[in-house]
Amino acid sequence: MSKNLLAISGSIRAHSANTSVLKSLQTFAPEDIYIHLYEGIDQFPHFNPDITDVAQLKPVNDFRDQLRKADGIIICTPEYAFGLPGVLKNALDWLVSSGEFTDKPTATISASPLVTGADKAHAQLIQTLKVMGAKIPAGASLTIPTILKKLDDHGRVNDQSTIDDLTDLIDTLVEQMNQPVSYEL
Numbered sequence: 001m002s003k004n005l006l007a008i009s010g011s012i013r014a015h016s017a018n019t020s021v022l023k024s025l026q027t028f029a030p031e032d033i034y035i036h037l038y039e040g041i042d043q044f045p046h047f048n049p050d051i052t053d054v055a056q057l058k059p060v061n062d063f064r065d066q067l068r069k070a071d072g073i074i075i076c077t078p079e080y081a082f083g084l085p086g087v088l089k090n091a092l093d094w095l096v097s098s099g100e101f102t103d104k105p106t107a108t109i110s111a112s113p114l115v116t117g118a119d120k121a122h123a124q125l126i127q128t129l130k131v132m133g134a135k136i137p138a139g140a141s142l143t144i145p146t147i148l149k150k151l152d153d154h155g156r157v158n159d160q161s162t163i164d165d166l167t168d169l170i171d172t173l174v175e176q177m178n179q180p181v182s183y184e185l
């Protein structure tokens with residue numbers, strides 16, 4: 001049966017390297033896996049649990065719906081000042097008490113022009129997702145250093161070792177998605 005993955009970029013730049021990585025992923029995914037890129041985290045209000053206005057919460061609730069419907073999630077993020085981009089952290093903060101990540105098979109990627117591969121933002125991302133109950137299987141997390149040398153002129157990943165890593169990451173995530181959900185009685 002086909003499965004749907006929701007991809008979320010931590011960058012809202014028009015020519016983002018991280019968004020390019022996510023756009024490349026469909027090429028490396030099995031035939032029955034569909035990857036949809038979610039665009040719109042920049043439309044959310046600043047996180048404030050006091051907000052109850054339905055119109056203001058609409059983009060957040062649409063995002064929550066899409067997360068609930070997805071069989072798995074892939075997040076790819078840059079790092080700013082050794083941390084997660086504020087726009088991504090803000091989006092994740094909106095999910096802390098609504099539970100969309102509970103037991104959700106999730107893969108994490110970070111990409112940076114620097115040799116560090118945005119490792120500090122990546123570590124923070126994993127910490128935040130884990131506290132929300134995401135299932136991040138071993139092998140479904142990847143840091144990509146020197147990303148600008150690994151994209152072609154059209155923004156597609158063209159570095160073979162990175163392609164292999166991304167293919168393995170998707171395979172691992174799909175394997176987790178195919179595991180039966182176990183409930184504790």
Ligand SMILES: Cc1cc2nc3c(=O)[nH]c(=O)nc-3n(C[C@H](O)[C@H](O)[C@H](O)COP(=O)(O)O)c2cc1C
Nearest residue numbers: 011013016017018078079080081082112113114118
């Ligand atoms: C103000 C600022 C701070 C940055 N801080 C970091 C950093 O701490 N670590 C890092 O790896 N890259 C850092 N960068 C470089 C970004 O990784 C780079 O701009 C990257 O291309 C952004 O990701 P994107 O292409 O997906 O938008 C910084 C860039 C700016 C403009």
